[in-house]
Amino acid sequence: MEHENSYRHLLKWGDKREETVGHHMAGVIKEKFGLTDDDFGRKHLPGTEPVKLEKPSMLKPAQVEFFKSISGDENVLADDLSRARFSCGKFYGELLDMRLGLVPDPPDAVVAPRTHEEVVRIVEYCSRELIAVVPAGGLSSVTGAVRSPRGGIALDLTRHLNRVLTVNKINKTVTVQAGMYGPALEEELNRQGYSCGHFPQSFEYSTVGGWISARGAGQASTGYGKIEDMLVSLKAVTPAGVLETKDYPRTAQGWDLFRVFAGAEGTLGVITEATLHIFNYGPENTASAAFIFRSFEAAVDAMRRIIQSECGKPHLFRISDPDETDIAFRTSGFDGTMADRVLQMLGFKAGSRCLMFVAVEGEKDYAHFVLKKIKKKARAGKGMYIGTSPVKKWLEQRYSSAYMRDPLMDLGIMTDTLETAVTWENLLKVWKAAHEYVAKRPKAFLMIHISHVYENGANLYFTFLSPMEKGNEKNDFAAFHRGLVETILSYGGSISHHHGVGRVLAPWMEGHLGKSSMELLRAVKRHLDPNNIMNPGGTLGLS
Ligand SMILES: Cc1cc2nc3c(=O)[nH]c(=O)nc-3n(C[C@H](O)[C@H](O)[C@H](O)COP(=O)(O)OP(=O)(O)OC[C@H]3O[C@@H](n4cnc5c(N)ncnc54)[C@H](O)[C@@H]3O)c2cc1C
Incomplete structure (x- = not known):
């Protein structure tokens, strides 16, 4: 564990463990x-200094009282430490700031309300x-959505508003506090025989309120849907009053107000x-399968046909x-094995082969029936079934791989992710x-996967790595990141599929959505928050 008052302690992911780079990965x-x-013996920008803020809290004593x-x-x-902790999320640019000892956007104070009524007041x-x-x-946002450029308060919903209120077994719903x-x-839910079905990679350190607000997607979203598909109703406190929607399965009473809060x-x-x-x-009912295809194009075609x-x-x-x-093959030690040689033969x-992972949940018969159909279609698309263990291994590390970013940054490697939604027509x-x-960037490396699949398209998820330009880490990253976002948008991708927009992607909102749509978003904002106090300062491109 790091010293709890250091930047490093704040910037590190999850349980703050000192993750190390494994032997195979180090080779790569x-x-x-x-x-x-x-290089492996040094840490670039380790951020081990104690946190010290330059910006004093601007709240008046009467306000604090x-x-x-x-x-x-x-x-x-x-x-200082609490204000710094709530000054940002986990966007690469924010982590870089912390490593440089910079806290540009701290709140003036952190307030942890104990009840809904306290939030109202x-x-x-x-x-x-x-x-x-x-x-x-x-605070797992990767889009700069939890900064306080205008000071004020960060409202910590996790400390007290963190309980299940009811599990309604008749309606098959859970009512839960947002933190x-x-x-x-x-x-x-498991204790009562249920599951929430929403498992983002950040699952261990993200909350229901954050899932809804950033409009997230879990790793099993192809079957269970994104969080907005699971959302039945909500209670929200706005400067214009409390909005509480009802839990009907569907209605035709004008438009759905709860959806305004999703995203x-x-x-x-x-x-x-x-x-x-x-x-x-x-x-125990889950039926899974891994396949290998000779090319990305063939795998995508099979995926589309299956869905x-x-x-x-x-x-x-x-x-x-x-x-x-x-x-995946190289870091798992599969590369060069007998099985690998057979595959190559x-x-x-x-350099061209692609892995496809599938898991079907539900009743045992149903899961096996669906998997049988998928296997048939994957084979028809020239995919080869390679067993279940690759899927099981992937599931075992599905949250822990997030910890690799810290040691990579220690090595002076820039590493960030972007994601987009695309139609099948535009995907390739x-x-x-x-x-x-x-x-085009020397020594840069990009990996892409598809992980959320729909009838008319899918997401693309980009992970890029490259040595940092030492001494110019921030500008270098900003320029490279901007170019990748613009490339994605200009070829038909969306700004985001599930990370949200925050402040990082806000500059592209108006150009992408169009002026009329932005005006509508701003009108809703003006009505609910006339004094612009709710997460102000560029979020979603609203101001
Ligand atoms: C390693 C890693 C992996 C990730 N993997 C995924 C993934 O697989 N899928 C995915 O969807 N996302 C993923 N994310 C992004 C992030 O975890 C999600 O956006 C998540 O939903 C944010 O939840 P949070 O509780 O951390 O919210 P925060 O980061 O605290 O807040 C996010 C936004 O929601 C707002 N907000 C939070 N709570 C409330 C509330 N109660 N009322 C109103 N507004 C609120 C905040 O103001 C902010 O704008 C990942 C992030 C990291 C760092």
Whole structure:
């Protein structure tokens, strides 16, 4: 564990463990980026200094007293460490700032309300006093959505508003407070025979309110849907009043108001409770399969045919492109084995072969029926079944791979992700254009996968790595990142499929959505938050 008062402690992912680069992975990194053993002995920008803020808290003593009178002294924090912790999420640019000892956007204080009623009083007061309010869940945002450029308060929803309120077994729904983390929710649901069905890679350190607000997708979203598909109703506190929607299965009473909050990223109000669909819990029934294809094009074609065939949907459905597949084979030690040589002889060549992973959940008979159909279609698309163990291994490390970013940054390697939604028609164009863009940067490396699949298209998820330009880390990253976003958009990708927009992708909103759509978003914002106190300062491109 790092010293708890250091930048490093704040920037590190999850349980703050010191993750190390394994033997196989170290070999790949040395080869791709020209690093030596000496590089592995040093830490670039380790961020081990104690946190010290330059910006003093701008709240007046009477304002601090007000928050304390509402939520109790112990739930109002204005020390440097708390303010720095709530000053950002986990976007690469923010982590870089922390490593450089920079905290550009701290809130003036962190307030942890204990009840919905306290949130109502806090939001009313802040609207009157023109104090910015940034709702904060697990702070795992990767889009700059939890910064406080206008100071004010960060509202920590995780400390107290973190319980399941009811599991309704008749309606098959859960009503949960917004600050509840994934594992606690899932544990409670499993105990009662259910599952939440939403497993983002950040599952361990993200909350229900954050999932809804960033409009996230879990790793099994092809079967269970994105979070907005699971959302039945919610309770939200806005400066214009409390909005509470009802839990009907469907209505035709004008448009659905709860949807306004899915993707609002804290700009309209604070979600305090949500009612979500839940699913039967039966992991022993899961039927899984891994396939290998000779090319990305062949794998994508098979994936499209499977999802469009109406023979049931897999829950987990992924393709790793050739670069990601090669890295998976090399870092797992599969590369060069007898099995690898057999695959190569059969035409599944390194540099073009692709892995596809499938898992179907539900009743045992159903899962096996759907998997049988998928196997048939994968074979018809010239995919080869390679067993179940690659899927099981992938599932075992599905949260832990997030910890690799810290040691890579220690090695001076820039590593970030972007993601987009594309129609099937555009998928290969965007995939190819992104690779061409990254290939122009010396020693840069891009891996792409598909992990959320629909009848008319899918997402593309980009992970890029490249040595940092030492001394110019921030500008270099910003320029490279901007170019990749623009490449994705110009070939027909969306700004985001599931990470949201935040402040990082906000500059592209108006150009992408169009002026009329942005005006509509701004009008809703003006109505619910007339004094612009909710997560102000560029989020979603609203101001
Ligand atoms: C390693 C890693 C892996 C990730 N993998 C995935 C993934 O697989 N799928 C995915 O969808 N995302 C993923 N993300 C992104 C991120 O985890 C999600 O956006 C997540 O939904 C954010 O939840 P959070 O609780 O951390 O919210 P925060 O980061 O705290 O907040 C995110 C946004 O929601 C707002 N907000 C939070 N709570 C509330 C509330 N109660 N009311 C109103 N507004 C609120 C905030 O103001 C902010 O705008 C990943 C991030 C990391 C770092």
